[in-house]
Amino acid sequence: MSQIIALTKKFISIPSIKGNSRALKEVLDAALAEVKGYCVDFFEKEGIPSALIYNSKARRTRFKIILNAHLDVVEGKDKQFTPFEKQGKLYGRGAYDMKTAAAAEIILFKRIAKKLNYPIALQLVTDEETGSNGTKFQVEKGVKTDFVIAGEPTDLNINFKAKGTIWAKVKFFGKSAHAAYLWQGRNPIWNLKRFLDSIQILFPLPAKKAWRTTVNIAKVETSNLNMNKVPNNCEVSLDIRYVPVGQNRFSSMKNANFYIKKLKEVLPANAKLELMLVRTPYSIKKEDPYIGTLQEASKKITGKKRRLVGEPYGSDIRYFIEDGSRGITFGPVGGAMHSENEWVDIKSLDQYCKILESFLLFAQKAAFTT
Template identity: 25%
Template structure:
């Protein structure tokens, strides 16, 4: 049994689960020991070597099923500059700093505390609560996709991601490609003998900027506009050689109503235009990096109404749902398992994947209360 939220989150942060490689066995063992302490049923689903899901279930008789879902893997801090060891959590100014503190070990720990409180006081509860802590969310959501392939069922779900405890009912999808352009290397003193892949890539980037401007013309009510960006570029071999290759990561974010097929057509159109406009424009390869679908839950669904009522009861003010601009595992639960879902968690998306990631301690306590109240309202 755990008693202190801050110390428990610090324990969780110390358990390595950075992705890649995404190994989560230490987190699973830690969660098993905790869940056994409050009498939950436990199932471990092996998905890949060293990568499993864990399902922690509390049953309170006949009634609806509520799913809590969040992930055990965290961003890999390699290449980032942290002020201290990212695996050793620090407390400063009422914040906990550490890898995964907001994305999403804060949500994981708070959901577990809410489960513990429900187990210790099951009065008036009817139904079932299942916490699904999954692997590989940071690599495209393979853990939650495995859940739906295993026929997970629920009447409503809460996905733990950093929303500053706002209730998000929609999120963006991800269409991320590694695109390699082919040039012809030559001595830089004789550029006419080569094809500069970096310059051709620059033309491509300008096309992506044009697409981004066009996408900004339509705004989703909860998410704003879709967007397209280049997030990584790599090309050339030597300072005196015309580059024979250049690679970019094309990061296209989709809003509900958009599909990967639509993004495919946009990419195809840009490439066809560039082949007509730029001499020796050649795409050597296109590789899918991450592919997730946007999703949205109707605001009249019971899980949305219950979450908003719970938020209102804790804050004593009216509350309206919002959107989550990143991709997350809500897409699997809504689009494949048909489970109405909201996204709620402590911390801000601004800190996720950033050096010196942190979560406010007050939000951790708020998250435990909100998760518990949602469960009690949904299962009452």
């Protein structure tokens, strides 16, 4: 456990955020220094590095299991990159999402991968938070697996499904005027307000985590820089996390199209909708034998099976699922993801490591269908 905590602190102290190419390389190098003696394939796309480490002399055409971890984090204040422990918790940017789980996967892989009788790989990427030049690129280059576990935050529950994502920008247009004669202009911010009022009615904010569609107003902007001027433009950026509609398959684009149509129905006549990103929801069957094996491992370590949950966030396992594989996210207990006081529970980290180890060992004798 001390090794994992020490490695996590080293990771947290490196500000591996988007645009900091030196830090992204540094955190990947720090991770790879832990797995010397294993074969490593390096990947890079658009300056974004990633790696695949495996327990055989040559890369297999298909692995049985891949442990996936991302080493990048969202931006934070300088003090958040100084990790510290307090009352059984480890604090710092990425403690929960997901440098602690990454350190656990790395130390576990290092210790037992060569003892396993099946092909296993450790996948380390540096752009999960903001791009697709890591895991997606590796999948495009032929990296395949029967099952993937990503150590994303789940509080020791098993996340087998995730919402889809739509990032959209809506632009509004008006007419400039002097603020003292504002009736001579047309302020588009009023149209933006009415649009957002409609969005709030369509997709009310839930009081707690729920399997329903939500819309985050991520940014509101205008090019106007003057207090005494009626702006002639403004725009709003939306992050929509949506659930499948009716009996539609999770992977069906009918789901995204349903919500895009809803947006268009409440747009003012002169507004313009721009889609920046569209990702479908994904899921695997609750009865998947790999989930059963993970439950068996959990019961051995904690005395009980874990809850099966659907999380509102997406993750890199989507690229494997879209390629025909199966996968889940599974991580330790923590809180304040992407917030100022991000933390992970150290006791749960010990359970997490033991559950993962038992799962990998159980997988040696389990017969899985693909």
